[in-house]
Amino acid sequence: MVKRNVRLSSPEIGGLWGVYIQETMSICLLKYFLHHLKDNEIKPILRKSLHISQTHTKQIKAIFLEENIPLPDGFTNKDINLSAPPLFYDLFALSFVYSMSRMGMVNLGFSTSTVARADVLDFFTHALNQATELYAESTNLMLSKGIYDRPPMITYPEKVEYVKKQSYIIAAVGKKDL
Structure with a gap:
């Protein structure tokens, strides 16, 4: 790797650290x-999600190694027991990918807006795009199932209206006679 002359900032270290912990946890659950x-329609999206999480952890390891930053103590294969009986229905696994991709879009979007070093910005931007893609795929599969x-749903407005009195706020909290 090429040694950089720009050190990682605290949001860059913290963002990478958080993603590493989240991805190692996801790897355990996805495995x-x-x-x-059993559901063959769900398997491809789980495999894709697992591959993405494994790739992210490798990329973060490389950045931390380059900077001589200790790797966080993430989750490992010691934290899962594949011989345990199934604890969840197949649809929960799909829901997990959906939920993690939603959380990823929020967290990665925030981290992307706080980093500046090119390699870290590239990492977060790409990870955000992957989370968005997983969100779309999991949502579509959930819809189909x-x-x-x-x-x-709400009714569409027929015209633009403006609030003329603030009494609607008081009505919402239960006060009367204004």
């Missing part, structure tokens, strides 16, 4: 899910 999974719980 467990894949070991027990009928398990995606859509947010409530």
Whole structure:
């Protein structure tokens, strides 16, 4: 690796550290899910998610090694027991990828906005794109399986209206007679 003359900033170290812990945890759970999974429609997205998590941990290891920063004590194969009976239904594994990709988009988006070093910015930008892709794929699969719980629908407004009194706020908290 090429030695850089720009040290990592605290948000860069903290962001990479957090992603490393999250990805090592995901690797353990995804391995467990894949070991027990029966649904062949869900397997590809779990395999993809596992590959992404493994790639991210390798990339972070390389950055930390280059900077002589100790690697966080993440989760390992010691933290899973593949011989344990299935604890979850197959659909939960899909829901896990969906939830982790949503959380990833928020966390990676925040981290992306706080880093400046080119290699770290590239890492977070690419990871954010991957999380967004996993979100779209898991959402589409959940929709096709009928398990995606859509947010409530509202009627479309027919015209633009402006608030003329603040009494609606008081009505919302239960006060009357204004």
